[in-house]
Amino acid sequence: MKLEHKVAIVTGAASGFGRAIAERFALEGARVVAADINGEGVRELVAGFVKSMIAVACDVSRKADVDAMVRVATEAFGGLDIMVNNAGITHRNQPLLEVGEAEFDRIYAVNVKSIYLSTLAAVPKMERRGAGTIINIASTAGVRPRPGLTWYNGTKGAVITLTKSMAAELAPKNIRVNAINPVMGETGMLEQFMGLPDTPENRARFIAGIPLGRLSQPHDIANAALFLAEPASSFITGVALEVDGGRCI
DSSP states (O other): OTTTTOEEEEESTTSHHHHHHHHHHHHTTOEEEEEESOHHHHHHHHTTOTTTEEEEEOOTTOHHHHHHHHHHHHHHHSOOOEEEEOOOOOOOSOOGGGSOHHHHHHHHIIIIIHHHHHHHHHHHHHHHHTOEEEEEEOOGGGTSOOTTOHHHHHHHHHHHHHHHHHHHHHGGGTEEEEEEEEOSBSSTTHHHHHTSOOOHHHHHHHHTTOTTSSOBOHHHHHHHHHHHHSGGGTTOOSOEEEESTTTTO
């Protein structure tokens, strides 16, 4: 049990990467608050982990929701050790001039402001424990951006920079901060990222740029998150770990 006695929050836990991370953490002994704007989705997840997981409906761009999410973790489980900022959205792959202002604002609120809000709420709780770990799910889009996703790419570049700056500032508090950069994955947002129907032919066009020859899977990201959360990585902070099959080489 690599996370025994640890308390974790995972946002965007109703599906995709977040769901896999929440499940893996619970199987490794953590007590998990699974948070998502899709309350029904996280309640369905938690039904399989009734002793170790609590569902919270949360819009990560709203301070009141984020504060309540952290409060649930501390009141139910006694503290907070691990914060996984996984929730994210994108705009459809399209010319940058065609993305509307409201959609732009929403993407930055969910992908970037959410990290600000969760940090304000979570760090004081981690300080009381004497240590903590924050994991931000960024993207290869912040390192090697694809055309058509310009504004989304910008949010993930921000996440990577925030991760490094947070790591430097929070290290004296014994709080580690790392990011994971997945390549395009088999999740519910795949067609938005492609800007095309999810057909074998269209997938092949994107897979051609990934040396290991496949898209990322939720378990790939869950494995990386587990490593960054467990004691084996206790001397690692400020990294943006590329889980990308070689996409960024």
